Amino acid sequence: MADQALDPQQLATYFVLTEAVSLLQHQVEQQLRAEGDLSYVQFQLLARLAHGPGRLTMTQLADGVVYSRSGLTYQAGLLEKAGLITREPSPDDERATLVTITDHGRALVERVLPGHVDVVRGLLFDSLDGDDLRQLSEIMTRARDHMRALPPRSAAPRKRR
Structure with a gap:
């Protein structure tokens, strides 16, 4: 079992990462609630639709925001x-549902986005210089890509009750 434990540096890094993400997410959620009456996941969904390629399927949205199908x-x-x-149902796949942002949804994203950017910049990016930002981006992209190499959660078989 000891060979499966995280070494002290891995454990410390894990705790720092989770604490930083929690602190950032908490402040972002506060801002989104105050300015748009949105939860964090609702903002993620709207932002993906507003700044994405257009309509997305529910599965694409669930995979993109890493959220369960039922929760989504x-x-x-x-x-x-x-x-x-x-x-609306997809004309190409009877099992798929297409999601489109409305003009009202797009306007809400545009209204809360400046405050969102201010929170993210103030809590995260203002503490980093250009080299830090480049390194963090490379490291987090590598970690994310490694995690994404696994099958998406929405592709996992549903558990039988």
């Missing part, structure tokens, strides 16, 4: 009820 269905229902997105 619930969040999409809330966003649709608020008039921020629309959902």
Whole structure:
């Protein structure tokens, strides 16, 4: 079992990473609630739709924001009820649902985005110089790509009850 434990540097790095992500995410969530009455995941969904290639399937959204299919269905229902997105069956795949951001949803993203940028810049990027930013980007891209090499969560078989 000892060979499976994290060494002290790995453990310390893991704790620093999770604490930094938690601190940043907490402040981002506070800003999104205050300025747009949005949860973090709702903002992620809207931002992906607003700044992405257009319509996305529910599966693409779930994979992109790393969220469960059932959780995404619930969040999409809330966003649709608020008039921020629309959902419709895909004409190409009867199993897929296409999601599109509405003009109201796009306007909300544009309204909360400046405050979002201010929080991210102030808490994260202001503490880094150009070399730090380049290194962090390379390291996190490598870690993310390694994690993404595994099958997406939405492709995992559903558990039987």
